[in-house]
Amino acid sequence: MNDIISHPKVKHAQELLRADHDRMVEEIVTLTEIPAPPFMEEEKAKAYAEMLREAGLEDVQIDGIGNAHGIYRGSGNGAMVAVAAHLDTVFPEGTDVTVRREGTKLFAPGVGDDTRALAVNLSIIRAMKAAGITPQNDILFVGNVGEEGVGDLRGIRYLFNENPLGPQIGSFFTVDGLETPELVDRGVGSYRYRVTFEGPGGHSFGDFGIVNPANALAEFAAGFARIEVPEEPKTTLNLSILGGGTSINAIPEKVYVDIDMRSVDPQALDALDAQMRALVEGALALENGRNDTSKGEITARFDVLGNRPAGRTAPEEAIHRASAEAVRAFGFEPAFRVSSTDANIPMSLGVPAICIGSGGTGGRAHTLDEWIDTEPELSLRGIYAVMAAILAMAGLQD
Amino acid sequence: MNDIISHPKVKHAQELLRADHDRMVEEIVTLTEIPAPPFMEEEKAKAYAEMLREAGLEDVQIDGIGNAHGIYRGSGNGAMVAVAAHLDTVFPEGTDVTVRREGTKLFAPGVGDDTRALAVNLSIIRAMKAAGITPQNDILFVGNVGEEGVGDLRGIRYLFNENPLGPQIGSFFTVDGLETPELVDRGVGSYRYRVTFEGPGGHSFGDFGIVNPANALAEFAAGFARIEVPEEPKTTLNLSILGGGTSINAIPEKVYVDIDMRSVDPQALDALDAQMRALVEGALALENGRNDTSKGEITARFDVLGNRPAGRTAPEEAIHRASAEAVRAFGFEPAFRVSSTDANIPMSLGVPAICIGSGGTGGRAHTLDEWIDTEPELSLRGIYAVMAAILAMAGLQD
Numbered sequence: 114m115n116d117i118i119s120h121p122k123v124k125h126a127q128e129l130l131r132a133d134h135d136r137m138v139e140e141i142v143t144l145t146e147i148p149a150p151p152f153m154e155e156e157k158a159k160a161y162a163e164m165l166r167e168a169g170l171e172d173v174q175i176d177g178i179g180n181a182h183g184i185y186r187g188s189g190n191g192a193m194v195a196v197a198a199h200l201d202t203v204f205p206e207g208t209d210v211t212v213r214r215e216g217t218k219l220f221a222p223g224v225g226d227d228t229r230a231l232a233v234n235l236s237i238i239r240a241m242k243a244a245g246i247t248p249q250n251d252i253l254f255v256g257n258v259g260e261e262g263v264g265d266l267r268g269i270r271y272l273f274n275e276n277p278l279g280p281q282i283g284s285f286f287t288v289d290g291l292e293t294p295e296l297v298d299r300g301v302g303s304y305r306y307r308v309t310f311e312g313p314g315g316h317s318f319g320d321f322g323i324v325n326p327a328n329a330l331a332e333f334a335a336g337f338a339r340i341e342v343p344e345e346p347k348t349t350l351n352l353s354i355l356g357g358g359t360s361i362n363a364i365p366e367k368v369y370v371d372i373d374m375r376s377v378d379p380q381a382l383d384a385l386d387a388q389m390r391a392l393v394e395g396a397l398a399l400e401n402g403r404n405d406t407s408k409g410e411i412t413a414r415f416d417v418l419g420n421r422p423a424g425r426t427a428p429e430e431a432i433h434r435a436s437a438e439a440v441r442a443f444g445f446e447p448a449f450r451v452s453s454t455d456a457n458i459p460m461s462l463g464v465p466a467i468c469i470g471s472g473g474t475g476g477r478a479h480t481l482d483e484w485i486d487t488e489p490e491l492s493l494r495g496i497y498a499v500m501a502a503i504l505a506m507a508g509l510q511d
Numbered sequence: 512m513n514d515i516i517s518h519p520k521v522k523h524a525q526e527l528l529r530a531d532h533d534r535m536v537e538e539i540v541t542l543t544e545i546p547a548p549p550f551m552e553e554e555k556a557k558a559y560a561e562m563l564r565e566a567g568l569e570d571v572q573i574d575g576i577g578n579a580h581g582i583y584r585g586s587g588n589g590a591m592v593a594v595a596a597h598l599d600t601v602f603p604e605g606t607d608v609t610v611r612r613e614g615t616k617l618f619a620p621g622v623g624d625d626t627r628a629l630a631v632n633l634s635i636i637r638a639m640k641a642a643g644i645t646p647q648n649d650i651l652f653v654g655n656v657g658e659e660g661v662g663d664l665r666g667i668r669y670l671f672n673e674n675p676l677g678p679q680i681g682s683f684f685t686v687d688g689l690e691t692p693e694l695v696d697r698g699v700g701s702y703r704y705r706v707t708f709e710g711p712g713g714h715s716f717g718d719f720g721i722v723n724p725a726n727a728l729a730e731f732a733a734g735f736a737r738i739e740v741p742e743e744p745k746t747t748l749n750l751s752i753l754g755g756g757t758s759i760n761a762i763p764e765k766v767y768v769d770i771d772m773r774s775v776d777p778q779a780l781d782a783l784d785a786q787m788r789a790l791v792e793g794a795l796a797l798e799n800g801r802n803d804t805s806k807g808e809i810t811a812r813f814d815v816l817g818n819r820p821a822g823r824t825a826p827e828e829a830i831h832r833a834s835a836e837a838v839r840a841f842g843f844e845p846a847f848r849v850s851s852t853d854a855n856i857p858m859s860l861g862v863p864a865i866c867i868g869s870g871g872t873g874g875r876a877h878t879l880d881e882w883i884d885t886e887p888e889l890s891l892r893g894i895y896a897v898m899a900a901i902l903a904m905a906g907l908q909d
Contacts, residue, residue: 328736334729354756
């Protein structure tokens, strides 16, 4: 790491980042004010592709799922280093995304999650170009779709599984979150389903005795809530949204419950999933066995609402060490966290990956009161750390 | 019964009913075309009060809850005989209630349930008046509110519990349904609740381990579905509408289930209610015991959606025998049924009560395709039976 941060070209790039900071802030504003609700990232992707091109990347494209990306060409043939930030926000269409400023603070939905990172990456590209830095490996910068909620990591899933560049990627950063010391090296996997129970339905008094899908749902859900999950590896389950039924004097035809299961361990998550499916089968067998099925049986179906693989990047991996050292080099004490980010996808595929903050500070992410502080000193130390981590992985040509 | 139906004045009243039949049909149309959704019976009540006055009743009023009623004065001081039909329909505001005719058939929402009975009672009043019939006991004719669904029998509940005439009523007919042979002598009681479970809520992963109201709901509902109820007296229970929860990655703050419990036996219904409440307590204790309550406990509350008392009229009661004989006298074989009608209220208070059909035939009640056939021969035999049953209870002055 010392070789990297003491290199004259890197020092020069840091000066250029400082000189570019005001522009970087303006680009945060510009990009924040382009709405990008889940599945509606197209306009922001087009704008970002244009900015990647202006910053000097080659082969800038928008791929088949809507990710904007371009290549910072290196000199060698090593594996590509991917550096992503996500375009989408959690906010629905019609949300007012106008940025309000108070001193160095910016207020707007999406301003920190993850728009600052998009602008930080642009600034790093410009600084590296202007400082004449040529890395050994190609660096792929990506503004990707589909990180939040229902987006279900589809942008990075596509990048690795369908984009022709996917197989060339040997390490992966997603620049997400703000606080520089907080690095994510474990990806929480999650399986999310709407479990719908259906049956013939009828009148609550006249048809009493026939099977009731709400009985099966209750039996399943009570069993699900009784499951004991390990504390380590952290594994969780949740019953959330309930729905269905039309009238209090009707045996419902359809009821459902939304469930969420998560674990940092893929095996634990799969075991939980199997246990959940067995409970559904048991609940169906119980209800179809104890009540009258002459008008029809109770059935269940699963609609997948989310499927995020679990994964981890071992502390021995180069990207793990490089990230910790880069953060430490600029005065932060690294703390490795567990979370669900775009890094889940490469981690689950065995590609070493880290989620690193874009620097500065802020709060209230996922609310209309979201804000960041772009006060330059803290902001720049974070940006320097990101650049140093990238260059540590990409390698420096003398 | 032979004394009644062979009495010259009753014979004359039957001839007058026949002569009045066309007018009676016109009044079905007039009344059907005045909308009367639950809690919006006011206009129909006013119109019906005017028609009761025109038909010759005394002391016509609209009482404190909205029932229209008037007295057919008798000669003696015996207990009052009440004869009710309900004004309200199941159909919401805005439903097209225009009557369509095909021969003797009338099609419209509410035409049979219970508008025909309102018109039949008017025709009986006119015929008895014109035939010079003076009963021994006063007869109270009522067009009442609140029979259907959420109305929760509030019209007849008020009549017995708050209307000053209530304590004078010694027997009660509700003219409801069409088919003359079908008499209701057992009132199904029902308790209906929305059971809402509430807790602190939180993030499905970050706050995992805290209490979840959906867990408590599931435990309760699974236990409820496992309750074994007696076949005799018929007792039923039902889980119907489920709701609550805001997001799949949130531990919900609030979830609910709507439940319906019914029995023809008040003790069985109360026992079931107690069992249900114990299950809720048990589910709360389980969830608050096994999970973290540091952010708050799970609580439950009951919103009453319906409370209809159970009751029955014993076969030895005069009204039971009179109704059966009246029906039989006009060529029908009486069949006593179990149902939930306005007669539940007097039955539960120990006032002998019967629900009797208004005559004729029809179908598709509670749907937009509701229809009745007013073909005069069957229609009149039914009306004669209703009048005979009333007069058997009110007594005839010579």
